[in-house]
Each structure stands twice: as structure tokens, then as C-alpha cells.
Amino acid sequence: MSSEMSKEDAGGAVAIALSGVTKRFPGVVANDRVSLSFRRGEVHALLGENGAGKSTLISILSGMQQPDEGEISVAGRPVRIASPRAALKLGIGTVYQHVLLIPSLTVLENLMLGGAWWRPLDRAATLTRFTELSALLSTRLDPDAPVGRLSLGEQQQLEIMRALWHGELVLILDEPTSMLTPQGVRELGAVVGRLRDHGVAVVFITHKLGEAYALADRITVLRLGRVVGELAPEQLRDATEQQVIEAVIGFMFGRDEQAAELEETLAGEAEAATRRSLDRSGPPALVLTGAATRGERGECPLREATLEVWPGEILGIAGVDGNGQKHLAEALAGQRAFAAGSMVLDGRDITGLEVVARRDAGVRYITDERLGEGTSAGHSVAANLVLKEIGRPPFWSRGLTRWGAIHGHARAQIQEHDVRTPSERTPIAKLSGGNIQKVLLARELDPEARLVIFNKPTYGLDLQNTKLARDRIRAGAGTRSAALVVISNELDELLEVCDRVAVMDGGRVKGTVENAPGAEAAIGRLMIGADAA
């Protein structure tokens, strides 16, 4: 930190500076003496794994939480950001990872939210500022469209607009690309560029190195709540992507073997090229033909989805969130009825079967909502391990629960799958995300599995558990010749584990791409709606 002065000279004026900011939660130090400066006219990426303290830092900057120690100054003056409103007043706007708009209100109404409660709505003034910001961002939103009808990219534009509403000092973007199409990411890049040129200090939180490299002028790496390294603009300017990746990995893990191994996962090195070649001469294990479902409020249903998966094959499902992936998973698992179409597994038509019968036929489903759907939060790890066997032998006989057998089974599974839990009787909600995922994998990946559906299998997991889950997916396909369907919005992940990748758009399968060199571009084209070549 000795070169503090010279660095400041290199960038623009400091918009907001943190010094020695510490935030403790019971048992964790989320931010440990973090000192950082964000400069005007600079895109500053914050990189780090889950739990590195990025979210807490944003919460502090946006006034949602107060630091226990340390100082924050805005334009050189010390401030206390006591509330979200105070942050907005200071010109610090935040766009959160999850959309924070009111779907039932219009674009303008969402922008008007936050005024003094007794005031009538001032449509004219809002429209003026809206037009001004639309010009700055060069976006084209209909001010009277209900937000629920906008695409996710448009909703994000609206969020950026709102974040800049009270002033264009600091814009914080929290994992802004996770929901976007490649096209949307490009557009976001353009908007960010314009804001930088306008003199906004853009803070860009991400865990994707490639994006940080592409968009940022400065990269700060956080680990376990501390700042562990920084790449200044002059360093970034001359470095290749590979050099930056190495430098960041060096900050994150130090140079050792574990890091080298993780590097592959992190950088998304496509090792698929070296995969075994699959024999697709026989009949496919799963044939889904013209599947359609009924959509409820705000959901995208399936509209004529057709898929084939061969035994031992891993089929990836790519696509922007909310294009029917959830319905596909649920329809395959038997949780959602088909409105049309058919599903044939191993030559047997199982379209009309429900969850239990499908499970008997070998269908397994690992949901992306581990706590909200996959497990019963208040019940024990043991009960959750037999959640889909309730009432059946050997754990139940004539409807009576054999808790002894269930607990014994659980102890064995906990041991085998290395689930970190105080005991098999611990409520599952007390486990970490990675360990809950281990329980789900233990429950669903058994030798009788014929078709396994993984919905965002690594969502929210740390690197270790991400790698573990991906290894288990590959093992699942290799040894048991089951058909695997992996739904994910992380293209890197699909390219790493899948044999083929199908792209979903508006509830349809737009096309399927063999995972070979050049697949990424082909998938990207399908995702933005260009037709398959």
C-alpha cells in the first residue's frame, strides 16, 4: 500500500474510499480491514469466491449494513451510509444480482419509487430524467410497460437507470452478467463503457475472470474478507488474459498444486475435447418429443421441446434463465404434467407417470433449489436422505417408520459421501450449501438411476464443491451408462462436462451443438435467437 499516492494519480479522482473497514458476523469476519478506493471514470472489478466478502462490502456501500470498524469517505469527506436512502442520496447506486424491481408496476412507477410518501407522483419530472438517462445509456425502454413484461436485460438497464437516478457518482454492479445472454453481456459492456467515459466510478463484482479482464480497468481480489491483491490499470493494459488469470489465481490461492488444479475449473478450460467418443449407434435412452407444459403467472412453459439422450451421454441444456428450463426439469421428473408430447425412457412410454412411478423407472432429479424444494428444511439429514422413499420398505413397514434403519442408512451415506454434519439428526437447513448438495447427490445417484436431471448443479457452491459436483456428474455418466441432462446457465460448466449442448429459447429447443471446438460460438448464436446453421 506504499504506492497509494502514485496509483491515485494514475486514475481519476477518488469517488469513494474505504479504509480499514471491518464487518463481523457471528463466527465469521466477513470484511477484515478492507481498504479500497474507487475512482471516477474507472471500471473496477472485485473478484473473489463465494464467501470472499464481496456481498458484505456491497451491503455496506449501499447502506444495507453498517461496518463495525473503519471509515468510508465520499469525495474526500468522511460519511456514514446509514440506510439505502442515504447511499442513493450520496450518488451511490447499486444493481443487485437478483432483480429488485416491482413486477406489477410500470417502468416509470418503479423509477418513482422512493419519494416522500405524501407526495403525489410527479410523472413529468420523472419522464424528463428518464429521457436524460436513456440518452446517456442509449437504451430504449417503454416508460409505461409493466416491468414484469421486460426481458431480464431490459430490467437490468432499468436497474442501472435507477441506480444513477440521484447522481452519477458510483455504480455498483453485483454479478451483473449471470442472467444475461452473450448479446446482453455485450450490451452491458457498452453501457458500462459509456458510463466510464461519463466519469462514473463503476464497481463490478464478479467471480468470472474473463469478464473482469474484458471489462475492468482495475481488478481487486478478495479472499476470506481481505484484499489479497490488486492489478492496476497500467498492469492490466499490457497483460494477456492468461497472464491475468495466473496473477489472480496467485492472489487467491498462492502458488501450489491445489491452485493449479482449481485453475482449470475456474478458467473453464474445455477439457471436453479429450472426452471419450460416444457410441450413438444404438437407440437413445431418453426420447422427448414435442413436450409442452402449461405456464403459470410469469413462468415460461415448454412449447414443443424435443430431445434425445443416449445411454452414458451427458446432454447440457444452455439458455438464458427463464426460457423453460425449470419446466423441462420438472416435466422430465414427473412433477409437472405434459400438456402435449411424449417421453420415452429405455423404450418405455412414461409420459403419464408421476414422480414416484418415474422414480421407479429410474428417473432422478437434482433440483437447483436445494432448500426450497429439494429438502425439507426442518427435517433431519436422515429423513431427507429417504425423502423420496417414504412409506416403502426397508425404511417403513406397513406404514410404520423404522427410524433405526433410517438413521443407520444415513450414517453410512454421510460417511460415504463425506457430508459434513454434526449428526444424522441435524436439521438439514443447518448444513452448508455444499453439504446439502452432497446429500442430494447421495439420494439421487444410485445404481438404479437411468436418467438423471441436474438443474444448475453448482449454483452457489464454492470452488471445491463445484469441482466435486462436476466430477460426480462425469462419474455418473461413465460408469452406469445412465442418460444425464445438465441444465446450467454457466456455459463454461456445460462445455466442461457435456457431450452435446442443447439451447433452450422461449420453451423450445432451438438446436443442439456437438461439444467440439467452436461450440461456444454456435451456442451463443442459438442463445441470441439466431437460427441453427
Place this chain on the structure above:
Amino acid sequence: MEALLTTVFLGSLLFGAVTAGVPLLLAGLGEQISEKAGVLNIGLEGMMLFGAYFGFAVAYQSESVALGFLAGGAGGVAAAAVMALLCVRLGMNQIVVGIAITLGAEGLTALLHYFRFARSYPRLGRIESLPVPLLSELPIVGRALFDRTLLVYLAVLLPFLLILVFRRSQFGLNLQAAGDKPAALDAAGVSVLGTRVAAVLLTGFLAGLGGAYLSIVGGGLFLPFMTGGAGFIAIVLAMLARGKPLWVLFGAFLFGASLALTTAMQVAGVNVPTDVIQMLPFAMVILVLVLFARHAYLPPALAQPYHRGER
């Protein structure tokens, strides 16, 4: 002869429909505000009872109807304050607290009545009405609609005022956001708890006013348990109205008509036991629910306490 009967019948039916409908309208609009903000107010019945008792007691003591209505509103607010503290501020189960408030209000107002009025059973005199010139002379509708107390006119205007509030004011946006996506409201720098507390207190005021109308205008006296489920009917009205105040207006007078049918039929000389008639509004609610089940809508964050940082 028959024409006369029909006129009398319709006139008294319409008059009764308005009398019975106004408390439902006030309480239903109140519940709508609460539900919009994400608070399911099961204590509505209790708030109405508080309003009915205190409205009557003050009107009787002060001999001022206006003061009575005010006291009724205040009574409702007092009960709502308990709800606001326990459910909004402390995040307790809204259903449990709502039941407690209703039970407590039933018991407490019955006790108060027992100790103060059970020997004398006092009644208020006829309430002066405010006839609208010319219109009040019309046959059938004249007496029913245009020769009423001021509160009736205000109550009928209220849905239109609420439409303005919901669509054209910051407060309206805040209410909608608090029930739809509280985290977004919080991020916009508006206090979710403050918005919800305001909504609950407003609900209490309107429910109290409705209760006061029931005792001061409707009966001229207070009786234990006199709301007889009106609060719950109002909750259903709000649920079925899907956030639209005019639907509450429409529903309230429809239910009011079914409540008024007994008297109207007795006027017309048809004798139906009161118990059968009493079943009508509840049967209608069930029928409406069965027929229009798919149209009932509740905000996504209803009955869920808001804590910052949870999603």
C-alpha cells in the same frame, strides 16, 4: 297493489343493503390496504368490534355522533396497533395474532358492555340524515341512497379516493411494493416496516369506523359479538377484489343486500326464519369462492414478515 308491494320491497331492500353494506365497505377497503402492503389482517373482526363498542360508548356519553365515529376509528387503531407491533415490528405469525385480537376484542367488548350497559341497554336516538336535495325525493332509491348520514356518502366516495391513492401517490406505490417485493422497496430507500405499520393502522381506522357505523347508525346500540362475522366477510371481499377498490364497493353492497333480505322479505310478507337468512352471506362467500376461485389473488409477500437480508 302488487306494484306497491314491489316498490316497498325494493325500497327497503336497497335501504337495508346500504346500511349493511357500509360497514363491509369500510372494513373491506381497510383490509385491501393491508393486503396490498403484505399484511393479512385476520384481526379485522376484532377491530370492528372495538370500533363498534367505543363508537357507541362515546356517542352515547357525548351525545355527538361525530365524536362517536372518531372514537370508533380510534378503537380500531388501538387494536391495529397491537397487530402492527407484534406482526410487523416483531414479525410474529399474522394468523395467530389476528385470532388473538379477534378473541380478545370479543371478550373485552362483551365484558365492557356487561359492566356498563347490560342493565340499562341504552339506545341512541335516530341519527339525523343529510338528504340530498331533489334526489332524495326519487322513488325507491331516494330514501335508500340520498337520505343518509354523512359517513355513508364519504364511504361511497372512499373507493374513488383510494384509486387515486393507489395509482397517483408515492404512498400507493409504496403499498404495492411492500406486498409485491418488499426487498425492492427497501432497496429504494423506503421503510418496509413503516409502510406496513401505516397500512395496518389505516386498516384499523377504517374497520373501527365500520364497526362504529354498525352500532351507532345500524342498531343504535351495542351488543356483544354484534359484528357476527362481518369482519371475515370483509376479508373475503378484499381477497376477491384483487386490489381494485371498486370491486369492494360492488361486493359490499351485494353482500349488504343479502343481509338485508330478511327484513325486506318480512316487509313483503314472506316469512323465512332468520337463521336461514343468516346463512345467506356465508353461503354466498363459499359459492363465490367455488365459482371464482381462480380469480382470488393475494400479493406474493402476504403474511410474510420482512427482515432485511432474507430473500
Place this chain on the structure above:
Amino acid sequence: MSDRALPASRSASRWGGVLVTLLRVLLPVLLALAAGGLILLSFGKDPFAYYGYVVERGLLSPTGLEASITRMAPLLLIAAGLIVAFRAGLWNLGVDGQFLLAAVCVAALAPPLAGLLPHALMLLVCFAAAALVGAAWSAIPAYLKARHGINEIISTLMMSFLGVSLANVLIKIVFNDPTTTVPQTETLAVADRLARLGDTTVHWGVLLGLAAVIGVHYLMSRTALGLKLQIVGSNPRTAIHAGIDLKRLTFVAFALSAGLAGLGGAVDLLGVQGTIRADWNPAYGIAVIPLIFLARFNGWAVIAFVFFFAVLMIGGESAARRLGVPSFYVLVQVALLMLFFAVVETFDHAWRKRRGA
């Protein structure tokens, strides 16, 4: 976040744990009694005299104690039904209608059947009819909930109001005993009622109530159906994911819950009332609800709280006659109990969060 070591003082605080649990249960009761006392005081009644009288007449005098235990019979059956519903996440607030309609139907059925069938068979038919009537009265809310996701709070309450009115209509018009001046059903001869236990005035319906609560307790903790109901109650989406038939179980839970409430009606009629007068509605159900929460759905604790409540009711009824405190006061007492329970619960959570985190 949880795999950190537990506090070292765990074994030492074993007794402390018991104490805290006891305090969590007793504190709301004490606070509610104290607050109720203040209300009595404000009406110029001596709370100590009132509570003393309640304890004496509801608990200490032999006839009072027997009356309290007898009163437990319908309350326990209603409680058993509520445990099933609440555990399954269903707010069956319509138990009063289910209870009363079943009671009225049994009141109409029992006297003529008593002359036709052997005693045991007559009782069996009556119990079956009561359970059926109760369950049938929950069918519409169950349908609305299962098919359309309509909030059962409203629909069960509406059905309850409807049921109470319908019961009155039935008594006044259909099942009216023409020999009496007040509209009421034909009275069941004392000889045809539920047998008494030994020399007491307590009938064996109490045993049925105890069996129901304990049975439900075991149903919930030791059977597949119980676990399924619990999962439905804690998260319907998990239930769908696990292949549990949500709709069927919603009907099952409602039928069990309302059926048990109906049995409560049968037991009260066959054991104590013998006849039902028009406009009789004890409204047991709504008052039992807080007790279930107070007991945290635990069957054994429910029995204890139902006993406490029965003493309060019986004592309160005597006090109404003697001390001029109307029995509405018990409603206030229950509401206070519920409020203080919620308050203590919340502060307990906050306290444990701060300490245990």
C-alpha cells in the same frame, strides 16, 4: 455455518435447559394471568378472589375436578384434530362448525337409534356419523385449497359460520322436539349416554380423547403418513418434489382434522349434553387453537394445556354465577395467553440468536 463446535457449557446447562423450557411455557401463562388480573381490577373485581375461586371450583373440589376432566373430552378430540391440520400446514379454523353440526346430527340420531340398536352399536353408528359429518363439512375448503390454492383460513371460517347457522336451522325446523317450548332436539335418556368411569361423573369419552391425542402424536412421529403430512406442512414444494400427492393429503388431513372435531361433538352430546338447544355454540375450537401452539404441537403438552384450560373454563363458569364476572372473561384470558406466548416466543428467538450464533 453450523459445523462449528457447540458451546462447552452444554452438559452443565442441562438443568438450565429444562428450566428455560419450563420458563418458556410458564412465562406466557403467568403474564397472561397477571394482565387478566389487571383487567379484572379495572372492573372493580378482586383478581385474587377470582383466581382463587376458579382454582377451588375447577381443581380442588371433587365435583369441580370431575367436571373439568369431563370437559376435557371434547377439547381433547378437537385438539387432536387441530394437531393434524396444523402439522400439515392447514389452518382449519372451522372446527366450531364441524363440531356443532356433528353434535346436532348425533343429537337427532341417538334417541331414535337407542330404541332400535344395542347400546354399543348405537354409539358406533353415532361416532361414525359424527366423524363423517365433520369431515364432510371440511370438504369444500379442502377442495378449494387442493384444487385452486385458496387460503383455507377464510373458507374454513366461512364454513364454520355457515355450519353454526345450519345447526340452528336444523334444531329449529328439522330436529325440533315438539314436546318442549324452547326449540331443542329430543333428549337422550341418561341410561343411553356414555358410561361413567367408576363412581365418578366422568364418562369414558375422556379416554377416547386422550387416546386420540396420543394416537395423533404417534401418527405424526412414527408413521409414513405422519411424515408426509409434516413435509406437506413445512414445504408443499418439497412434497411435490418427493412425489407426495399433495392434493390427496390435503383432503386426508382435512378429513382427519374435521372428523376428530366431529367426534368431539359426538362425545360432548353423548357424554354430557344429551340434547342441544337452539343457539348453543360453546366455540371450543377457536379457544383450543392457542393451546396447540402453546404446546408446540406436542401431544403430551397438549393434554396438560387442555386440562389447564378446562379448569379455567369450569372455574370461570362457577365464578360467573358467584362473582359476577361473565364467562366472556375466559376469551380475554385465552387471547392474552396467545399474545404473551407470541411475545415470549419472539424474544426467546432473538435472545437465542444473539447468544447461540
